[in-house]
Amino acid sequence: MNRQLKADGRFWLTLDGRNFLGRGRVELLQRVRETGSISKAAKAMKMSYKAAWDAVDAMNAAWQSPLVESGPAGSRLTDDAERLIIxxxxxxxxxxxxxxxxxxxxxRDAS
Structure with a gap:
């Protein structure tokens, strides 16, 4: 059997020592941008509305200003959110x- 030793690691941006922005949260922000809705973004990602709302709420609370603004016409990303995605x-x-x-x-070193 040929086995291969590999390095692996997930990537997160942290804020004040806490996980702040990872691949899933970035995808959620992008889906909110596409759909104009936290609910539709959650559905597209096959996650519950509560989980999506909790993630948005956590990001909004952690950052100095909201990343997602919601109102009667739906939800939209702020300029800060667009910059953070990049x-x-x-x-x-x-x-x-x-x-x-x-x-x-x-x-190579393990071989």
Whole structure:
């Protein structure tokens, strides 16, 4: 049997030492942008409305201003949310590249 040792790691942006923005939350923000609705975003992600609302509420409370604004016409992302999505995507791409390099190194060193 040929077994391969690999490095693995999930990526989160933390705020004051707490997980703040990860892939799932970014997807939720993107779905809110697409649908204009937290409920529709949750449905598209096959998650409960409560879980989606709790995630949005946690992000809004942690950041200095709301990332999602909701009103009678629906929900929309703020400029801060749009900027944070880009920051996350850029940082995650760097993390992915680093993990690929690290994984190759670990695999070589273990052989």
């Amino acid at each position: 920051v996350f995507q850029n940082a995650e791409a760097q993390h992915t590249a680093f993990m690929a390099t690290l994984g190759a190194s670990v695999g």
